[in-house]
Amino acid sequence: MDNINQVEILIVEDNPSDAEMALRAFKKNNLTNKILVVEDGEEALNYLFCKGQYATKTKESRPKIILLDLKLPKINGLEVLKEIKGHPDTKIIPVIVLTSSKEESDIIESYQLGVNSYIVKPVDFEKFVEAVRDLGFYWLLLNQLPRL
Amino acid sequence: MSANKDNLQFRIITLALLMVAHLIAFSSPDTLVAHNYSISYSTFDTILIGSEPDYPPYCIVDEDGQPDGFSIELFMAAAKAAGLQVKIKIGIWEVIKNELADGKIDALPLVGRTPEREEIFGFTLPYLKLHGAVFVRKDTKDIHSLRDLTEKKLIIMKGDNADEYARRMNLSEDIINTNTFEEAFQMLANGEGDAVITQRIMGLRLLENMEISTIKPLDIQLPEFRQDFCFAVKKGNQKLLNQLNEGLSVVIANDTYQQIYFKWFGPAIKEELSTEDIVRIALFIFFPLVIILVVLWVLLLRKEVKRRTRRLRNEITNHKNTWHELTLKQEKLAASEDQIRLLLDSTAEGIYGIDENGDCTLINKSAIQILGYESDTEIIGKNMHNQIHHTKVDGSPYPKNECAIYNSLIQGRGAHVDDEVLWKKDGSNFQAEYYSYPIQQHEKVVGAVVTFWDITEKKRTEKELIKLTEELELTVKKRTAELNEKVLKLDKSQQAMLFMVEDLNRITAELKNERRKLELSNKELEAFTYSVSHDLRAPMRAINGFSNFLLEDYADKLDQEGRRYLDTIKKNAIKMDKLITDLLSLSRVTKADLVYTTVDMEQMATRAFEDMATTNEKQDFNLKIINLPSIKGDVTLLTQVWQNLIGNALKYSSNSIEKNIEITATDSKNEVVYKISDSGAGFNEKYKDKLFGMFQRLHRDNEFEGTGVGLAIVKRIIIRHGGRVWAEGEVGQGARFYFALPKQS
The missing domain is CATH 3.30.565.10 (Histidine kinase-like ATPase, C-terminal domain)
Known part of the structure; x- marks a missing residue:
């Protein structure tokens, strides 16, 4: 990523295969926005709150959307979500949770913490592409964020 | 005769009144002053008085124009008695009345005493009582009471006490005043009014003189118009008043009054004082006085009688008391002896007394009965030890020196024994309990009194009781032993229970432990399931996904067989995912x-x-x-x-x-x-x-x-x-x- 201040989509995913599939799904849907993939919860929070390796990032630049896996090293997805939705600077960013199974109880808790939507990561890639397309259109193209 | 009698009564009453007047006078400070003046009354003074021309028969003028009449004559007599010379001036009433008020004349011989006049005049003792009357024409029919006068026209001489009376009582609104009553009667006779009110006798005389026969007095009582006629002086002229009073008293006392009275009124008229008055005076003055005196006297007598009666009664009571006390004492003495005897005989215990030798002096009924005798004569005087206490329970003789009763006699101490026998008249014995106490007189033992009773029954009961107690103790012991055994058994089973509880607790603890382990493994299982759902599926996705990428990106480099292989890989990956999903739902069902x-x-x-x-x-x-x-x-x-x-x-x-x-x-x-x-x-x-x-x-x-x-x-x-x-x-x-x-x- 050349410029960390121009990120539009933040993907928090520790599994590089899943991350790649997600990127491919965006690409296949012609959503060519600037995407940053971070591999754990800590890095995600550092990025969002301009800390650690992202200390140079300007606070004003915010991603348009965050795709958040729940099972993450160091700080798990629910904790990351809690931070994002608990902070006035970030709580407005739409967060889409990526889950392995729709039956997971985590989904309920995610909603309680203020998640905007979720995508079940299906084994069938075609279905995944469809899901990303639907959500991407909505959150990136249709849903206008208020200016801060 | 009746006239004489009346006259006498009048004189008595007048004297009484005078006495009362003097009594009243002496009680007021004015009297002292009057008395001082009266000292000088012997000096001959000349006074000027006024008189009316036509108030018969009191004040009139004779044929020569000289004043005359009862009042004039009386005044002259009284004045003379008081050492006064009198000049008389004739004038109509209203004029001479005012002249007296103004001090132009010294006195008037005939003035009715009224409350109004007492304000301006001083009055002597009344010497006449005159009653008023209502005079009407004989043909008048509609006047029967004072109330009937209200609507009538009254004719009264101006300033007369009749005038004052009529106005005071408000008899009528319509009153015509004349200068003289002569004028008034003339007007009434002429029909110029309805009634004339004036003094009755004067009215009758005047009508007679005027020779008017068409007018008559009515029988209506005028209670407020009963006038006391006196001499009057100007108010404050106490000296003259006293002199006139003196004079009046003198003429009344020396019969001059009576002579003048006879001259003017004759024996027929008894107007001045009625029997009713006398009775009233008697009622109000003499009777109360007499009654008071009598009452006082009676009271004194009664008091004295009471005092004496009380003294006598006291003496009698004292005598009676003394006599009663004496009787009582005697009775008590007799009764107390009987009482003591009765007390002794009523007691259930046997009681007997002995003298210092041990001989019986007294024995009660119970004792006689218990010992089997018929009367006290069989025992009195006998030695009681020999009689009833001679042998011990075992049959051996009982020497006197061992006997507790004897010892109580000798040592002067009380004794209590309950394990000996006493002997009856018939030779049998009984178990007895007794107390023996010495009788002391002047610090010397003179005998003893012994109280005893049969305790055979008591001893038997005691024995039975002891036996029962022993039996009971035995039962209790037996029961206690049984109970102990049971308790022991209970203890044992309790012990067993305790062991069981311990076992149970141990098992519970084990169970708890197992449960904890189970919970732990459940948690592990959960973690495992979570892991399966998450991690196991990721590779499946990758396999499927990347197979897809291969098919899309490198389709041209693969032949049909290669593409089939990739499809198979994809299908299996999807089947594996389904398997995982089912496994997860199975675990959920269990959980x-x-x-x-x-x-x-x-x-x-x-x-x-x-x-x-x-x-x-x-x-x-x-x-x-x-x-x-x-x-x-x-x-x-x-x-x-x-x-x-x-x-x-x-x-x-x-x-x-x-x-x-x-x-x-x-x-x-x-x-x-x-x-x-x-x-x-x-x-x-x-x-x-x-x-x-x-x-x-x-x-x-x-x-x-x-x-x-x-x-x-x-x-x-x-x-x-x-x-x-x-x-x-x-x-x-x-x-x-x-x-x-x-x-x-």
């Missing part, structure tokens, strides 16, 4: 807590069909759901049951020509059996035990795809609800699945 609610089974089955069937299947299948009763159960899990069973029915009917699904239920007392029948592939009954086993399949995958988990899940759910599940079927003939759920959860 989840049941939440019981009333479930509408018919609705639930219908919805499950809607969810599971594809659009084509919904068209192809003939579904019948008939009367499914509601039941208590967990909504989520029972939904899973219907989904799995209906899913199976759909799947295994897919190759059949007939596509029927029928769902029915049998309601029995304790449970409801639900049945789902299809016309699909059916199964071989031989393998029906394997149907509900985990990962067990009766069909090959190329016939019907599956993981072999669905029915295992159904079985688990039904069993967790406390129900049963089973199946029937034949190959090619369809299958029938049953599950029964209890009505009471």
Whole structure:
């Protein structure tokens, strides 16, 4: 990523295969926005709150959307979500949770913490592409964020 | 004679009045002053008085024009007695009255005393009492009382006390005043008025003189117009008043008054004082006085009599008391002796007294009775030790020096014995208890008194009691022993119980431990499941996803066989994912807590069909759901049951020509059996035990795809609800699945 201040989509995913599939799904849907993939919860929070390796990032630049896996090293997805939705600077960013199974109880808790939507990561890639397309259109193209 | 008598009465009354007047006078300070003046009354003074010309027979003028009349004559006599010379001036009443008030004349001989006049005049003792009367014409019929005068025209001489009286009493509004009564009567006779009020006698005389016979006085009483006539002086002229009073008293006392009275009124008129007055005076003055005196005298007498009576009575009482006391003392003395005797004889205990030698001096009835004698004469004077105390209980003689009674005599101390016998007259003995106390006189023992009673019965009872007590003790001992034994047994069983409790506690602890372990492994299992759902699927996704990328990006470099391989990889990855999903739901069934609610089974089955069937299947299948009763159960899990069973029915009917699904239920007392029948592939009954086993399949995958988990899940759910599940079927003939759920959860 050349410029960390121009990120539009933040993907928090520790599994590089899943991350790649997600990127491919965006690409296949012609959503060519600037995407940053971070591999754990800590890095995600550092990025969002301009800390650690992202200390140079300007606070004003915010991603348009965050795709958040729940099972993450160091700080798990629910904790990351809690931070994002608990902070006035970030709580407005739409967060889409990526889950392995729709039956997971985590989904309920995610909603309680203020998640905007979720995508079940299906084994069938075609279905995944469809899901990303639907959500991407909505959150990136249709849903206008208020200016801060 | 009657006139004399009346006159006498009058004089007495007048004297009495004078006395009373003097008494009153002496009691007031004015009297002292008057008295001083009276010292000088012997000096001859000349006074000027006024008189009326026509007030017969009191004040008139004679043929020579000289004043005359009763009052004039009386005044002259009184003045003379008082040493006064009198000049008389004639004038009409109103004029001379004013002249006296102004001090132009010194006195008037005839003035009626009224409250109004007392303000301006001083009055002597009254020498005449004159009554008023109402004079009317004889033909007047309508005047019967004073009240009838109200509307009438009255004619009265101006300033006369009749005038004052009429105005004071407000007799009429219409009063004509004249200068003289002569004038008034003339007017009445002429019909110029209705009535004249004036003094009765004067009125009658005047009418006689005027020779008027058409006027008469009425019998109406004028109580307020009964006038006392006196001499009058100007108020404050006390000296003259005293002199006139003196003079008047003198003329009344020396019969001059009576002579003048006779001259003017004759014996026939007794106007001045009526019998009623005398009676009244007597009533009010003499009788009360006499009564008071009598009462006082009587009171004094009574007091004296009372005093003497009291003294006598006291003396009598004292004598009586003394006599009574003496009698009482005598009676008491006699009674106390009797009393003592009675007391002794009434006592249940035997009592006897002995002298210093031990001889009986006294014995009571009880003692005589207990000892078997008939009268005290048999014992009195006998030595009591020899008589009743001579032998011990064992038959040996009882020497006197050992006897407690003797010792009490000798030592002067009381004794109490209850283990000896006394002897009766008939030679038998009885067990006795006795007290012996010395009798002391002048610090010397003169005898003893012995109180005793038969204790044979008491001793027997005591013995029985002792025996009973012993028996009781024995029983108690026996019972105690039994009880102890029981307690011992109880202790033992308690001990056993305690051991059991200990065991129980140990087992409970073990159970708790096991449960903890179980909870721990459950948690591990959960973590494992989570891991499976998350981590195990990620590689599947990668395999599938990247196979896809390969097919998309490198399709031109792969031949048909290569593409088939990749498809197979993809299919297997998807099948693995399905397997994982089923495994997860199985674990959930095992894990989840049941939440019981009333479930509408018919609705639930219908919805499950809607969810599971594809659009084509919904068209192809003939579904019948008939009367499914509601039941208590967990909504989520029972939904899973219907989904799995209906899913199976759909799947295994897919190759059949007939596509029927029928769902029915049998309601029995304790449970409801639900049945789902299809016309699909059916199964071989031989393998029906394997149907509900985990990962067990009766069909090959190329016939019907599956993981072999669905029915295992159904079985688990039904069993967790406390129900049963089973199946029937034949190959090619369809299958029938049953599950029964209890009505009471």
